[in-house]
Amino acid sequence: MAINEIKTAHIELYRRTKLTKLQCVYAYIERKALAHSLNDTKTAVQQLHKLASAVVTVIITVVSLLVMGLATTKVIFVVTSQLLLVGFMFQNMCKTMFESIIFVFVMHPFDVGDRCVVDGVQMIVEEMNILSTVFLRYHNEKIYYPNSVLLTKPISNFRRSPDMADTVDLTIDVSTPVDDVSALKKSIQSYLESKPKYWNQKHSILVKEIENVDKMKMTLCVQHTMNHQNYGEKSARRSELVFELKKIFQNLGIKYHLLPQEVTYRNSTQATGG
Template sequence: MKRMISIVRHGSLSTLDEHVLNSDMEDESMMEIRSECQAKEAAKKIFHKVAKPGSQSISLDDLMCFMGKEEAMKTMHLLGASCQNEGIGKSALNSWLVNAFRERRALSLSLNDTKTSVDELHNMLNILVSIIITIVWLVILGIQITHFLVFISSQLLLAVFVFGNTCKTVFEAIIFLFIMHPFDVGDRCEVDGIQLIVEEMNILNTVFLRCTDNQKITYPNSLLSTKPIGNFYRSPDMVETIEFCVHISTPMEKIAAMKERIIGYIESNKDHWHQHPVVVVSDVEDMNKVNMMVCATHRLNFHKCRERFVRRAQLIEEMIKVFKELDLQYRMLPFDVNVRNMPPLVSSNRLPSNWTAGANTETSLS
């Protein structure tokens, strides 16, 4: 176990290049993945070496050149292929390798923080065991320690009175950290309706980064143990819901065509979305507005918030394109305006009386 933890904490991802004969890579450090950029380069290199020249995906036959059929099938399923005929694209391989590196880095950080917490707990237990061993040793030697034990008991009673709440807090924090353990370092969580990323885990507190502005927030573990905590990283693939509305007079043919095109777009992006999305009517309001809803399942959970919003934006852009091409519109309800009285016209610029009389005189003379 110690060797495994040491490898995870201090090691790095490596490719099969180091096992390939006649490899032109002499520097062993160049074959290890230590950053996301190196992970992307490794994915590109693997794709060009495994896929057929000119092909846009890695097929099952390509993998069977390097491994058995059963292992090749497991690899295809691991990389996101749902069937044998479906290939592994460049983007899928790239995303998988980058995610593998991120998970390993998060595991390394989590092990570091857990090791620190375990060391602190170990020191506390060492002090307690030392006291117990000292008392047992004095009893074995036959030394009269009755007065000493009375003194120690009185001091313990005083310590419990003074540090009782602290001991209770430490015990609750230990239970939360090592038994409940609702998150690890790097997980995206939701506490009190706020999305946070776990940055550091200690025995008494946990340090988070708020997703909106990277503000550092520290929560006591005893307080976190009483709160419901959502963990996006440990959640399965999550559902995206997009709501919109159309006018009630929209022909059903247009609505059917709209549903077909939206579903077709989602099912054509197999790397981003699961199959069988749903476009349904959710409600009718004010006898003129039909509320509709698109429900599609991502091929990721909302731990990857940035990729989630990119895919959602692409889907919304495609929906807007479909709306414009099918001339789908929404109109407000008509309403009547009745005018009962017109206010009298009042001029703010009044002419001099003599000028008006002169004008009337000239008019009458002419």
Template sequence: MNVAKAGSKFIYLNDLMRFLREDQALKTMALLVGTPGDEKVNKAALKTWVVNAFRERKALALTLNDTKTAVNKLHQMVNVLVGIIIVVICLLVLNIATSKFLLFISSQIVVVAFIFGNTCKTIFEAIIFLFVMHPFDVGDRCEIVGVQLIVEEMNILTTVFLKWDNEKVYFPNSTLSTRAISNHYRSPDRWDSIDFFIHITTPPDMVAVMKQRIINFIESKKDYYYPNDITVVSLKLEDISSIKFHIWWRHKINFQDMGERFIRKGVVIDEMVRIFKEHDIEYRLYPVDVNIRNMPPPVTSSRVPQTWEALR
């Protein structure tokens, strides 16, 4: 209402340049619509940006809260350790601690280190993982051992994740420090791909038309995809009767919002199916193997003799 002209349903680049420098206006336009070339912003794009910004700020607030809690626990542990050191130093300064007393204390320390050595090592590894490595924050979508999880809570010793069905999973931080972790939120704009098969008898000119139509469709969605990062290639001959094709393109989002990724990919698949049907192309989007394990019992008929004796 304050930026767009009266009666206009869009905010244009010139409208932003009344308040911002040209470089700032271009950056703002890129944030709102994702494509600097589209010099207009509608209400839906602005609403989407505000919602995403709110989600990011909420995740940041949760991260800071969990980090503050972890720091407070770490501060308490350090206070206890410093307090013990101060008591020992005071005993030495006041000549209260004798050599026998120090020998007794050192022997007890050795016993405690033997008993709690692994625990202290685990705590140290968890602290290094949480504050030094720091591979994720609250709200990040991560992939660990092939399973996608969302970070729910971060503690000194454990991290709580959520699965797609909101099942909570607790991972020790010392274990996470030894595993490969994929962070979708911190990743740049991601690539996507689809494999499909068409019959080998499909005419080459029809295959060329099919490729071009798929590329043109993805390029037309420049709000969603990078128009210059699209490739459709034939990979190999499959089962003598089919040719395997591979298409990959680059989204203008990472895969933090996996639902949005599937929606955009589904739009491409729907368009591909429509193209195949229009050109009467026999296709498969993925191979289907049928394995017969149990054969049905043979059907017997009372009208046919079953034994040689009956024939005689």
């Protein structure tokens, strides 16, 4: 009895040590992403500061020339008209610059390190600038998006989302007794309740349809205790859940049987005339 208790204590200690290491790794990743975000924000602010400084410098210069009498109103008018002409020629660039500033500093839908979905593609925010944002796909492919384009697109942000849900599709034999289905639901509920750090107790098992008279399709809807920012952790939890479902099926003896198939037997000897 004492040996079993020692083994149980060692297993529990190992599990807690493993969880502590994972928490340290996650904290390091979050801190690194925050540092990158602050650095990129600082860079964007510096770029905006340079732009604003240039505009203020031009205004101060013009006002100083007028006050000191070194330039007349006509000269200022001619210079201003030329500047307006240049602005008209580069109006698209000015419009893009203004939209990018609005996107980065007003909307600000994500930070560096956030997992986002743009145009149906899941990506990590790698770098943010005034005019563009750099994303990183799962195989380390970099994608550059102009911020003026991102301004017009719907963006899904996993990090800023609440605890997110997940689904697992099941298919069992339609002849499975109702008692076994009830036992299946209770076993799933017991497993979810035994993992309060992974799963919310709020879940549901829905019967979608009966297909080909022999298949009963079901869906297990569960809710994580986190969002899907850490996609690796999310996938590991789901994989463990699917493996647990397999063990529950084995314990309850729930199987799937194919319908009887028609088999045609042909004597090869008669077919060849032998």
